[in-house]
Amino acid sequence: MNDLDALESQSIYILREAFNRLDKIAMLWSIGKDSNVMLWLARKAFFGHVPFPVLHVDTKHKIPEMIEFRDRVAKEWNLPLIVGENTEALAAGMGPHNGRVECCTALKTEGLKALLASHGFTGVIAGIRRDEEGTRAKERVFSPRNQSAEWDFKDQPPEFWDQFKTDFAPGTHLRIHPLLAWSELDVWRYIERENIPMVDLYFAKNGRRYRSLGCAPCTGSVASTASTVAEIIEELETTKISERSGRAQDKESEDAFERLRAGGYM
């Protein structure tokens, strides 16, 4: 087994645990590279089926190509897609001008919470990775969230020998992170190996590309000439620029991202 085989097997094991142990699970699909890979892994784990809903929390600030991609792939792969949004906040005109952290909290975290509550999901599968940033480096694979969807990062449950926390109090839920051990480079090498479709925004045009996809106002492109998966891999093997360097909401203050995540952000 090479490293990608090992990562793939481990992620499939995690997905199957979540599906077996939890009553009502769903997978978050941000349409970015990680969640596309995760969706692909689910189809492998369940032999071509995706036996749970795929959730997209629409902030209405996404880049239009992302929504086009979502609808096309959902149809092609016959995905049980559920799209949710924080209607109230959107009606009140919520946007990054209200503060980036505030905007993320309202449109993503609160949007997600509403979606979970209305369907009674007890587990949400999210494609975060340890190498993205410091608080995610400390995450568990099965990570409990309290009644208000908050993350108690100061008192996480023990998790070892692939025995995950699958017992939890009513009203609380679990976040399941099958890609926690993957690096950005692993993700792209796997995309190349499996030929997984990706939204075009990742590939360089006129000397710029996106490394991480979020909402249009808060996600910047980076200078790059990598216009194919192979070129992206080559670029990542040597780059020292961090992946989320284009993400504005991480940089508001030292603890901006920690506060976001403690509140229930992915």
Place this chain on the structure above:
Amino acid sequence: MSNTATALKMSPEVSVPHNASPMKIVVVGHVDHGKSTLVGRILNETDALPEGKVEYLKEVCDKRGMPFEWAFVMDALQAERDQGITIDTAQIRFRTEARPYVIIDAPGHKEFLKNMVSGAASAEAAVLVIDAHEGVQEQSRRHGYLLHLLGLRQIAVAVNKMDLVDFSETRFEEVKAEIVAYLNSIGVEPTYVIPVAARSGANIAANAAETPWYKGPSVLGALDRFEPAKPATDLALRFPVQDVYKFDERRIIAGRIESGRLKVGDTLVFSPSGKMAKIATIETWGNSLASVSAGAGQSVGITLDEQIFVERGNVASLEHHVPHQSHDLKARVFWLGRGPLKVGSRYKLKLATAEHVVEVTKIERVIDVEDLANHQGTEVARNAVAEVVFRGKSPIAHDSFVDNPRLGRFVLVEGYDIVGGGVIAETPTDEARNRSTHVTEVPHKVDAETRSIANGHRGGVVWLTGLSGAGKSTIAMEAERQLFLKGWQVTVLDGDNVRTGLCGDLGFSDADRAENIRRVGEVAHLFAEAGMVVVTSFISPFRTDREKVRAINPDAFHEVHVATSLDECERRDPKGLYKKARAGEISYFTGVSSAYEAPALPELALVTEGKSVDESVADLLRYIENSFSLSAREQANGWGL
């Protein structure tokens, strides 16, 4: 930063093979001894930090009005930075010219031992950090002990903060001698003991000018000399069933191969049922090539040539290489629960994909990890290590940890939480229960469910206890008669009757009474396993003896106190025994010259005074029918089989 000039810097041209899995290294040790600093420094020395990270952290430290902290690379939480302490394990990748790594930074504070274990359990090798000035401390030893318990054998020691002791070789040798002696006493030979100053980078990536007397490798050099873990493909096949899918016409048995290999055409034996079937196909999806074999670490799905009943928790193996199967497990346990682990407590034990309800039957010894002394005890406190015997409600398929770690380890769950972990020593050789070592229970091919469906009721032990003359035998025999007439599989084991055969060699000393009860208990449980309801009628005056019988199979044991008072028994005195005892003609007579310990919490108490025999029998029968009958649903769908 004394030696960045000589530090090894990775140049982008160096091509490290991209398809080797990273080696996982954990950094452990006492609080504040410099683990996170060492990790931050390793990442810096190997050029693993993104551009601007160090500058950013400098800003963060400036704003906080403190000198630069390398530990902040890993200690990303505000609470960690505020308190200068690691709370939770973090993992990060880096690579040297030799290979890629995942480095796991563990917290040193005692409060966060659960987080240390969460990090350390997946590592292949470890660096134990010890402050040269403070020397070996409590958590240095505890972490060392736990690493060994978790199965890690490769440990390098970094004696840190050498700058605080002026890079003194004498002090280094002192600390080295102390930790090496401790590690040796638990059977670990550290690969290297390295003097370092993590903060300034001395001996991290290259040998430092400050320690000319040190001839060994730097920390990175020591990492590169660790041996990669042996693949589990060489061990016997263990394929725990994770789930069974019927998304389409295929019935796919899904799981991860924990050890060994399997291939199409192999005959699999499923524990605990012992059912067998051949692998028909290994299923794949997408562009993966159809495969005819798979090995340890792979998550696969297979189909069988025969539609036998298989469910999550079963373990598939190859004939003649099946795992052990027994109700009892003896294990070395590390306890992480807030409250203590206690004899008599029940937990959920998760081993691979199986879940078992177990009861703690014995704490053989509590191990003081400081001096490795053994203590007796009935409790194991938080963060302590002990040897514990568990008894499962159903037989547990397992291996000993040394034979096959994947099936030789488990976690314990109490309520919603994982509260401990254990590595399996062996099938217990508890002198009271079993002198024969290396006994492996052979699985029955008729299981309890099948028997109970055929009989219309479950098997079990109804253990009557009470004073001589309380009415145990009378009630037992009448209950037997009535159940038999209803078509039940039922029998009675009675005191005087077994004394002539099974226990003919025993007298009435305390030891002989205990052995008498032990034998009857074992026999009763065998009958119960055969699907029968066994009513026993023994005075069985001692609580501990009865508890041992319960422990053989707690779920099948029903204690019934025939609670006739001593006065009433003495008044009845059907055999004239009380009179003789009072006259001193019988010694050790229960209630007169020997104690009767009434059950504290019997499943049923029969008050016979003021009642006819028939009324008492009716009370007992009501209880038996409620507890042993199958529900209509169970009968209808054959326990969902």
